[in-house]
Amino acid sequence: MSKRWIAASLTALTALALAAPAVAQQSRHVAKPTVTAKVSTVDTLVHHKVVIKGHVSKARKGDRVILQKRILGKKTWKTEERGKLNSTKHYKFTDKPTTPETRDYRVKILATKKHTATHSKKRTVVVRQWRPLTTWFPFSAVRKNDGFYFWNHTATINTVVYPHSVVGSLFQTAGSIDLNIAGRCSALRSRFGVGDNTDETASALITVTADGKNLYSKSFALRQSEQKSLSLGKAFRLAFSYQVTDPADSPGSPEGAVAVLASPEILCTK
Secondary structure, three states, rough: OOHHHHHHHHHHHHHHHHEEEEEHHHOOEEEEOEEEEEOOOOOEEEEOOOOEEEEEEEOOOOOOOEEEEEEEOOOEEEEEEEOOOOOOOOOEEEEOOOOOOOEEEEEEEOOOOOOOOEOOEEEEEEEEEEEEHHHOOOOOHEEEEEOOEEEEEEEEOOOEEEEEEEEOOOOOOOEEEEEEEOOEEEEEEEEEOOOOOOOOOOOEEEEEOOOOEEEEEEEEEEEOEEEEEOOOOOOOEEEEEEEEEEEOOOOOOOOOOEEEEEEEEEOOOO
């Protein structure tokens, strides 16, 4: 056996030894999937469905995915639901929020021998709920109260009783009240009118403003009222005011109309 042949054999064996780890490393390579996620709405009501669906690349039918949720202000992601990819590597989840809280959703695919674990970008959904204005915002939340408005009182308009109402004073010619809703609320609905203890000749002009913008203004006499829904946009401050007139009253005597926001409800998130 020649020295040249021995040297060539050693060189070949060394090359194979060096190549073996690279081949092993290549066989151990796992893919990194891409997870997409879309939500059916970005602003909804409690007990309404939110559909989250998407696609996962570099994955297989049956691979496991989980829906995760994080409430605004929290740090921890919690598992909401589990599922599997279908034959086209798509998934679909449905959530039905029970609390009026803004939340983030994301979808995570679990690791397998073929790919790593990863998750989608977060998708934010605002969840709101209709509640009485006077319970969403207790009297302590009222910023300014001029004219003796009564908060969370019972009012009667044309013999119909309305709880949780905002009521003006029989002995004031004008009044106003406001509170900061800080962009949390998107709509207000209420019956506007005057109470049954209003004088027959008196009337009250009721005005609603949001950040100084006039949203509603109308005058009412005894037995008159109107149900109205108002969009608040992203208003920071919500205000109500009234102005009473009574041509039959003598100068210096108190006016005689009671302005009422009857059972007002506001659509908000926490």
